[in-house]
Amino acid sequence: MTSETSDTVTAALLVIGEEILSGRTRDENVGYIAAYLTRIGIALREVRVVADVEADIVEAVNALRERYTYVFTTGGIGPTHDDVTTDAIAKAFGVGANVNADAVAAMRQHYKSGELSPARLRMARIPEGAELIHNAISRAPGYKLQNVIVMAGIPRVMQVMLDEVVPRLAKGRPIISRSVRIDAPEGDIAPPLGALQAAHPEVQMGSYPFFEKNRLGTHVVIRAADEASLDSALSALWTVIAEEGFEAVPADDEPGAS
Structure with a gap:
């Protein structure tokens, strides 16, 4: 086991989604994120998978964000009723989650007039105090709240979000x-x-x-x-x-x- 020093930058990954646990969807993000973080000097130390259950997400986020420099999450920020990640993140930090004007403006670049339905606007709900992570593919953003980085579960979208947020992060020596x-x-x-x-x-x-x-x-x-x-x-x-x-x-x- 590698000995860690005080300047080691660590991370955990929280994979959110019933579809992963049920086997209906094969996760493609863990390996990609692990290799990416290794290259830039962030040591991935733990991966957890949880269902779309708000209380379980809150518990996992709060445990991991206290232990590691960063927590990355994937999944659960879509337009459907079972996409509860944003509510869980807001609850973990004790803040509200509201439709963000900048997120809506970004999504208008992708959706035509009249297409921003109430369901799609769920993807513009952002916890108070979070920084947006722009999404060049479908424009619905991820976000960073303190040391928690919330990203989409769709691999290609997750990848552009990761590229966008990494320059803001502290990094150690690449492995x-x-x-x-x-x-x-x-x-x-x-x-x-x-x-x-x-x-x-x-x-x-x-x-x-x-x-x-x-x-x-x-x-x-x-x-x-x-x-x-x-x-x-x-x-x-x-x-x-x-x-x-x-x-x-x-x-x-x-x-x-x-």
């Missing part, structure tokens, strides 16, 4: 990583890898088994904010590989990377 493919079962690698992790507590080491061509293998990924520490740990890993007689090659991508 860099190296990956090595080892043609040996994870169980064989675990003991020397555990010893290596203990010797390099400033880096994070993970092992990810795979099965290919009827053979078991393992990807080992090491991550750190400091390149010198990463290089030292990588050199030590290659020494272990040689001593144990494992066959291995550098890997370009981390397991699961697209």
